[in-house]
Amino acid sequence: xxxxxxxxxxSYRSDDLHRRHPLRRQVAVWARMxxxxxxQVEPLGRADVRRLVQQLHxxxxxxEQVRDIVxxxxxxxxxxxELVGATRSRTGRIPEDxxxxxxxxxxNLDDSAVTVVRAAAVAGRRVSHAALSAVVGLEPADLxxxxxxxxxxxxLVPSGDDFYRFRHALLAEAVYDDLLPGERTTLHAAYAxxxxxxxxxxxxxxxxxxxxxxxxxxxxxxxxxxxxxxARGVGGAEEAAQHYLQALELWSDTRLPDDQQPKDLDxxxxxxxxxxxxxxxxxxxxxLGVVREQLAHLPEDATDSVRGQLLGTLAFSLxxxxxxxxxxxxxxxxxxxxxxxxxxxxxxxxxxxxxMLA
Numbered sequence: 162x163x164x165x166x167x168x169x170x171x172s173y174r175s176d177d178l179h180r181r182h183p184l185r186r187q188v189a190v191w192a193r194m195x196x197x198x199x200x201q202v203e204p205l206g207r208a209d210v211r212r213l214v215q216q217l218h219x220x221x222x223x224x225e226q227v228r229d230i231v232x233x234x235x236x237x238x239x240x241x242x243e244l245v246g247a248t249r250s251r252t253g254r255i256p257e258d259x260x261x262x263x264x265x266x267x268x269n270l271d272d273s274a275v276t277v278v279r280a281a282a283v284a285g286r287r288v289s290h291a292a293l294s295a296v297v298g299l300e301p302a303d304l305x306x307x308x309x310x311x312x313x314x315x316x317l318v319p320s321g322d323d324f325y326r327f328r329h330a331l332l333a334e335a336v337y338d339d340l341l342p343g344e345r346t347t348l349h350a351a352y353a354x355x356x357x358x359x360x361x362x363x364x365x366x367x368x369x370x371x372x373x374x375x376x377x378x379x380x381x382x383x384x385x386x387x388x389x390x391x392a393r394g395v396g397g398a399e400e401a402a403q404h405y406l407q408a409l410e411l412w413s414d415t416r417l418p419d420d421q422q423p424k425d426l427d428x429x430x431x432x433x434x435x436x437x438x439x440x441x442x443x444x445x446x447x448x449l450g451v452v453r454e455q456l457a458h459l460p461e462d463a464t465d466s467v468r469g470q471l472l473g474t475l476a477f478s479l480x481x482x483x484x485x486x487x488x489x490x491x492x493x494x495x496x497x498x499x500x501x502x503x504x505x506x507x508x509x510x511x512x513x514x515x516x517m518l519a
């Protein structure tokens with residue numbers, strides 16, 4: 162016995178108690194005993210995470226990097242410490258020691274559950290049951306059993322109707338990074354196919370991501386354009402700019418054959434979409450930089466009409482910035498390059514020229 166009152170304090174991580182963990186049943190017994198108080202410690206709030214980042218890294222980090230740490234750590238102090246330490250490597254990937262610790266959770270899952278978790282990681286933080294069903298190729302009963310194993314193993318959690326998400330965003334990253342390159346490509350291709358044939362539902366942005374990572378650049382380009390149009394339609398200029406920039410990068414890097422390029426889009430119009438979206442998002446200087454870069458790297462076989470249209474876009478970008486270059490001189494050159502014919506290209510260049518004259 163004890164000569165004075167004694168309090169015993171024991172702590173454990175609830176996330177680590179998979180369904181077969183021996184402590185799980187014992188904790189349930191203790192919780193029903195008189196004199197035992199069970200306290201749930203919630204994750205740190207965003208403000209507390211920021212304070213912790215500041216203490217761990219006294220030299221100020223860029224705000225974008227701080228936001229990234231806050232979002233990925235999800236209030237877990239250990240994750241915060243590891244991510245702050247990883248800022249020095251500048252790779253953007255999870256530290257190897259942390260990744261190994263996270264992947265231990267998969268050791269208690271059966272093979273089918275591991276297959277499901279890997280497929281879910283390729284989908285992102287959140288995945289629908291329909292998408293998993295289309296991608297992993299398991300029978301419905303086997304898929305249900307595998308998902309239940311992943312949920313009880315504290316890897317996935319149900320999220321809304323027909324959806325699952327990873328308990329921790331970093332766990333999804335660790336699983337994704339652990340995949341072999343061929344495995345990633347195959348799974349991304351399977352998701353892209355499911356989104357295209359209707360087996361799963363998703364946004365154009367999701368299709369663009371999966372098609373790009375599956376190296377289906379023609380589909381990725383078309384989907385990126387549609388995603389940009391969708392974002393622009395709801396006033397999301399910043400998001401639209403990112404999607405259009407992705408489309409421009411695909412166009413420039415892959416040089417798709419003519420029969421794989423979107424029929425209702427030409428290169429000058431794509432550059433114009435990027436410029437307009439960046440200006441609408443409040444980045445006129447960046448829009449100007451993008452157009453200048455495209456002009457500087459025009460292919461040798463580019464026609465005078467293409468150059469003239471890009472110069473028209475350049476003039477509009479110049480007018481939105483404090484530049485010493487006269488936009489009127491640029492549009493005058495553009496009008497001389499685009500053939501004097503009743504085409505959309507001629508109409509657009511004349512419209513910009515008229516605006517500069519006014």
